[in-house]
Amino acid sequence: MNDEPVILAFCCHYCAYAAADLAGSMRLQYPGNVRVLRLPCTGKLEVNFVLAAFERGVDGVIVAGCLEGGCHYLEGNLRARRRVERARQLLVEIGLEPERLEMFNLSSAEGTRFAEIATTMVERVKRLGRSPLRPDTKRTEHGIQEIGRQAEAMLAGEKR
Amino acid sequence: MxxxxxxxxxxxxxxxxxxRRVLLVGCGTCVTVCLAGGERExxxxxxxxxxxxRLQNRGDVVVDECTIERQCEDAFIDLLAPRVSDYDAICSLGCGAGVQALAERFPKMPLYPGLNTQFMGILESQGVWTEKCSGCGNCRLGEFAGICPITRCAKRLFNGPCGGSRDGKCEVHPDLGCGWQLIYDRAVNLGILGRFERIVPPHDWSTGLDGAPRKVVREDQCIAGLCSRT
Structure with missing residues (x-):
């Protein structure tokens, strides 16, 4: 398992998260490397969430939001796309491949597409190789749980 | 700001x-508002x-962050002082004034700027800031319908536009409004166009950046006596 890439998916509650759920209900097969983290909207995504993931050794990050024009909060997904672009620029400055981060748009009915996205990203990250920032898988998994707890605390309106 | x-x-x-141990110090005032050096940045x-x-095999270098309300005031730097001895350098995410305030306060601590300070300006639209004031020390906005010819005219002209003004735009950049067109339009609206019939004499630049660093003193506010700082 140590050589398998670890990918974190920031998923919007209204689309990608439901799509991931649907993929499961449809019994679709997709690589188990993707850890799903639910956001109320991709507009909630901050650049430092993405950096926190990479700093903890995640090999790739997916940001999955609603179709353009279909955001529950009108334009959260459009803002997320700009933030993802900024985060990619930062990855270049840091010395990591920007291809490790990608934003996708899909609807809650697209379980099949979620499975495709997961497969595409896993294949891409496998081509790029393991992140040079990954200490070991256990610590990375622990880091993901930490990010998840921070996100949950934020959703609950608590201070980090 | x-x-x-x-x-x-x-x-x-x-x-x-x-x-080996670096403290990044953010500032909670101007650079927070312009999204350059606040807590999030x-x-x-x-x-x-x-x-x-870490990618340069220097993962043992400690980089911590903290943000104080205002880097350009000693009272706020006080809150930072207890932490500083744990580090061997500070990288300030304040403006140039903030960096220098920290340098004065911590004379033995190497100080580095994390930002490029640009100008005094305003939020033009979300994510866009524009320069509005050059801090010349001798404000004459009242004479120019509230638009500064020093900052807004690329050539700092005081007596009308140059030949590079076309369709309200400056020849320096197609997106840049001609400062004198802006002055003219506003003066028309205010009905004060007549004041531009007289020649404006040259500006007194002695109050500006051409001399030594400037100082403003309010003696009635100098409770502890006149400041000894340079």
Whole structure:
């Protein structure tokens, strides 16, 4: 398992998260490397969430939001796309491949597409190789749980 | 407000190359508002810097972040003072004034700027800031319908536009409004166009940047006596 890439998916509650759920209900097969983290909207995504993931050794990050024009909060997904672009620029400055981060748009009915996205990203990250920032898988998994707890605390309106 | 933007990560990484423990200090005032060096940006720059260092096999370098309300005032720097001895360098995410205030306060601590301070300006639209004031020390906005010819005219002209003004735009950049067109339009609206019939004499630049660093003193406010700082 140590050589398998670890990918974190920031998923919007209204689309990608439901799509991931649907993929499961449809019994679709997709690589188990993707850890799903639910956001109320991709507009909630901050650049430092993405950096926190990479700093903890995640090999790739997916940001999955609603179709353009279909955001529950009108334009959260459009803002997320700009933030993802900024985060990619930062990855270049840091010395990591920007291809490790990608934003996708899909609807809650697209379980099949979620499975495709997961497969595409896993294949891409496998081509790029393991992140040079990954200490070991256990610590990375622990880091993901930490990010998840921070996100949950934020959703609950608590201070980090 | 003072507007700044951040330096690139490799530049900051190379600046701190001789240090093992670095404190990134954000500022909660102007540079927070212009999204360059507040608490959130300090977190982003800190995280990016740690990763950049690890990729250069310098993962043992400690980079921590903290943000104080205002870097250009000693009272706020006081809150930072107890932490500073744990580090061997500070990278300030304040404006140039903030960096120098920290340098004065911590004479033995190497100080590095994490931002490029740009200008005094305003938020033009979301994510866009524009320069409005050059801090010339002799404000004459009242004479020019509230639009500064020193800052807004690329040639700093005082007596009308140059030949490079076309369709309200400056020849320097197609997106840049001609400062004198703006002055003219506003003067028409205010009904004060007549004042431009007289020649405006040259500006007194002696109050500006051409002399030594400037100082403003309010003696009635100098409770502890006149300040001894240079």
């Amino acid at each position: 003072i507007v700044a933007d951040r330096k690139k990560i490799p530049e900051i990484r190379d600046m701190i190359k001789n240090h 300090a977190g982003i720059i800190g995280s990016a810097l740690r990763m950049a260092l």
